[in-house]
Amino acid sequence: MIRVEEAIAIVEANSTKMPVxxxxxxxxxxxxxxxxxxxxxxMPPFRQSAMDGYAFKHSIRHQYDIVGVSQAGDHSNIKLKTTEAIRIFTGAFVPDNADTVVMQEHVMANKESILIAAMPEKNTNVRPKGExxxxxxxxxxxxxxxxxxxxxxxxxxxxxxxxxxKKPKSAILVTGNELVKPGQKLKKGKIFESNSVMLQAGLQTFGLEKTKVYRVKDNLKATKKALESILNKFDIVLISGGISVGDYDFVKEALLQNDVKELFYKINQKPGKPMFFGSKNETLVFALPGNPASSLTNFYIYVAPAIKNKMGFAEIHKPKLVRKLNADIQNTTGKTLFLKAKYDETNVTVLDGQSSAMLNTFAVANSLLIVPQEIEEYKKDELVTLLPID
Amino acid sequence: MIRVEEAIAIVEANSTKMPVxxxxxxxxxxxxxxxxxxxxxxMPPFRQSAMDGYAFKHSIRHQYDIVGVSQAGDHSNIKLKTTEAIRIFTGAFVPDNADTVVMQEHVMANKESILIAAMPEKNTNVRPKGExxxxxxxxxxxxxxxxxxxxxxxxxxxxxxxxxxKKPKSAILVTGNELVKPGQKLKKGKIFESNSVMLQAGLQTFGLEKTKVYRVKDNLKATKKALESILNKFDIVLISGGISVGDYDFVKEALLQNDVKELFYKINQKPGKPMFFGSKNETLVFALPGNPASSLTNFYIYVAPAIKNKMGFAEIHKPKLVRKLNADIQNTTGKTLFLKAKYDETNVTVLDGQSSAMLNTFAVANSLLIVPQEIEEYKKDELVTLLPID
Structure with missing residues (x-):
């Protein structure tokens, strides 16, 4: 069982960049x-007026004859005498022998001439070429x-x-005999399978739109066979369920038999401890816990940075936030806790319903509050660290 | 000319919800x-084990015979005697006359029986139906x-x-004789038209994928005609350019002739002052400044909240952030400034290149620092307010 920090570092080190x-x-x-x-x-490709006004060659004169106009898109390189100006508009070409534009608000104008009331400095309101x-x-x-x-x-x-x-191609493999597709009849002892649409949506937030979902029976043979074809076709494979310590969990075995290199298995955290991370060639495999809230926690902590690394992001981790805690937190587990929490501008509240099966809390949370494994208690008003998930 | 706060309130009041x-x-x-x-x-639909372990009826006994198994998906309602237990897995059905699950780690087991080393309290590890x-x-x-x-x-x-x-259907109308489509030859005096793809991408961040782009010549007749058909087909119409005080700006006139109700024109801000906001029936019209950085600023300040309001968001404004300023800021304009800025966990730096034509600064900014019109100066180390744009 490894530390959260180690697990994050191993994921980062093994998520190689996608092709270009x-x-x-x-x-x-x-x-x-x-x-x-x-x-x-x-850019700009030519000297451009930054204002609506009049272009002229700067001098001590205040009065100029209007001899033309330059509107955006024009390119008539009018040769101005020192006594002449042109009407000009924002973004328009400034003739080569004009050097200054006066704002129309600083001018008294009639049809033929202008009198500059407030003389700008030389070069004012002219955007240099290539500025x-x-x-x-x-x-x-x-x-x-x-x-x-x-x-x-x-x-x-x-x-x-x-x-x-490129964006990674992703697939989700769902295991679990207890699972029934939403829309079908819920027989006794069964629950609706929800992790695949949840993880699809998570992948979609990174623009991974066409995630393929595969379903297999809870046995080694079926899982091994499904993985054979999936592992060669996708860059990121998420497996939902079948990875905890129960006798009926055989996903790890199916992965190893498919030559997936184990990079870690089990992390000292709660929720989300039973997770396998491995690779085969450039394909990453995350076997996530079946409990929905554990699954989504590990998606945000491990899968999201791996996607960003593969996609070439300079910064693959969201900047963490620091907020003041609204109530004491105990940590008697010796594990790193990821608590569903809601923060505002200054404070953070840990939400009720932290069970690894409970997604409703996740749906109203905007962050995961991180309690490192060494910390046994945070007191009200202490500053704590959050990972934003909104 | 109205205040920024008024303009935001008017946009909010007029952006009615989309149909369902x-x-x-x-x-x-x-x-x-x-x-x-x-x-x-x-949910859960039945009493569920929260652990891999053994289910039994709680008593003073520590030893139980194993008489069956309940794995996830099973529903065999085994009738347990007080001396009997069943092997059970996480998420599996707990038989009606068992009330407690002991973790497998707290048990010594052989094939026929278990001896509970650490006795849990009654009801432990059983998730109640509907919990x-x-x-x-x-x-x-x-x-x-x-x-x-x-x-x-x-x-x-x-x-x-x-x-x-529903998500609003959106269109962009681009005006400007100075504009050339990227990929074409850049003739003298012209610039590449970039606002349409920029605004399309901005709309795409809200999942508005199929924004239609229309281009018209810089004249009243063409603009009026284009608007006639657009206004009836879309929920949000963005117009790029043609709205400043220059003689060649006629977009406002074309809007009014199309019975678009003016809700405001010009906001006391920099950049982004020359903007028209109006409505016709439920359709919102934002005529944005042609300068790219002004256009994008007003997209974030006015268009984004309007989209969120139409889409039914409970909170249409991103929570503002407060950060410590890295250098003095002057505001001699009497206007509200929106400065491209970059913040980290504690501080914020205003970026070089605030000109309304400059998009490169925007591309590296993660926020707009807001200097209200009344503020003439912020000193280094003062706390200032930001609108995040990442």
Whole structure:
């Protein structure tokens, strides 16, 4: 049985990056850059007005004749005399021999001429060519997450495709003779199988949309056979159930017989202790506990960072939060606890219903409060560490 | 010109909820419940063992004969004598006349009998029927966001479909003669059009996947005509550009001629001042500034909460964060500033490059630091308020 910190480190060390693919910028939200991006142009591509106003060559004069107009999209390189100005709009081309734009609010104007009431300094309101980025400069380094702003910036440079890490293909293998599919009749002794849709949704939060679900009977032969084909087809395999110490748990055996390398089994934590983590080639296998709340806890603690690592994220762990505790917590287990909790701007409350079977608490929680295995007690008003899950 | 706080309140007051639809639980991630959900069953549906161990009727005896087994999925209601126990596994049915389960680790066992070394109290390790939720109880109230945990819980109750608010259908109308589509040749005076893909990605973060993009020439007639058909087809219409004070801006006129009710125009903020917000029937119209960074700022401040309100979210604003400022900030504008910033666990740094044209800063920011219009200065180490955008 290993410590939580060790288990997290082992997952991180073994989740290798996915292969690289080219993707259209417009479809890249949520992907991570596999290579740095270089700007193909200067941005802005020309000297641009930053205001609606008048462009002129700066001098001691206050009065100028209006001899033309430059609106956004124009490119008439009007040759201005020192006594002349042009009407100009935000984003429009500034003629080569103008150097300054005065805001229209600082001018008295008629159709033919302007009188500048408040003279700006030379070069005011002119965005230099390449001010934002010059041709050949780095737009984004590798491992940058593609956000709406990043998409906008790439598009503004005319970049159509980028190199990103592929998203892992994922499968879920469900075991358990006690399980009945929702929608079917619930016979005595059975429960509805809910982990597969829950884990599918968890994977979906990372944009892994097409997770395949497989169901097998609770026996070694069926499980071994199902794993044979699954292990070669997917990058991440989640197995739900069949991994605790009970006599009827044989998932670990089926994995080992399929040459899955055991990287750890059982973690000194509550809930979520009976978990197997292994790999075969580049495929990661997480055999998660069957209890829904344990399963989801370990999804957030171990599976989520592994996905982010495979997808190329620079930072695979969510930043932890520190909050003031609303009531004492005891930890008599000697294990690291992950408690479903709800935090606000300053405080955190541990929710009722921490049983590993109870998902309803999870549904209203926004965080897991971490009580490390050495800590026997946290007192009210102590500062504690949370992993946000919202 | 109105205050930011007023503008936010007006958006909130006018973004009415979407119609309701039935959706499969497995496809409901990110939707919001329109009606409360009632549990159709007890959960657990029967008395369940919480451990791998032995079930028996609690007494002063320590030795019991093993007369059967109950594994998960079984429902053999074995009648136990007071001298008898059965092998039982986590989640399995507990026979009616057993009341206690002893963990296997607390027992010495051979094939025929057990000797309990550490006697648990009566009722230990037996999950009562309906412990998690009873038939007829409320599973979730209306306006609950469907998370992976919520999906798991609903599925565990055998619930297949739920009533949620539809997601708004959205369109983007792009104006601007200076704009060239990425991939085309960048002629002199032109810039690449990037706001549409940026705003599409912003909408996609709320699961609005199929945003339609329309492009029109910079004139009243074309804009008016395009709006005629768009306004009747979509719930949220974003217009990019054509809304500032320049002579060539006519979007507002086209909106008013299409019977869009003006709810506000221009907000006392920087960036993002020239914005029009209006409505026609239930359709919301946001005419956003053409400058990319202004456009995205107003997307986060105004459009995002409107989407969440239409989708039925209980809380439409992200919780604000408070952090310690790393350097002085001046505000000589008399406007509310939204500064691209990066925060960590304790501090916040305002990023270089706050110009309304600059998206590169936005791509590395994780928050907008809010400087209210009355504040002329924040000093280093002061606590300031942030809107997270990650």
């Amino acid at each position: 693919k080219q993707i259209s910028v417009s479809k890249a939200l949520g992907y991570v850059l596999a290579e740095k991006v270089i700007s193909p142009i200067n 934002q980025i010059a041709k050949g400069e780095v737009v984004f380094e590798a491992n940058t997450l593609i956000t709406p702003a990043a998409i906008g910036f790439l598009a503004s440079l005319g970049i159509m495709t980028i190199a990103v890490y | 639809k039935q959706i499969s639980v497995s496809k409901a991630l990110g939707y919001v419940l329109a009606e409360k959900v009632i549990s159709p069953i007890n 998690q939720i009873a038939k007829g109880e409320v599973v979730f109230e209306a306006n609950t966001l469907i998370t992976p945990a919520a999906i798991g819980f609903l599925a565990s109750l055998g619930i297949m479909t739920i009533a949620v608010y």
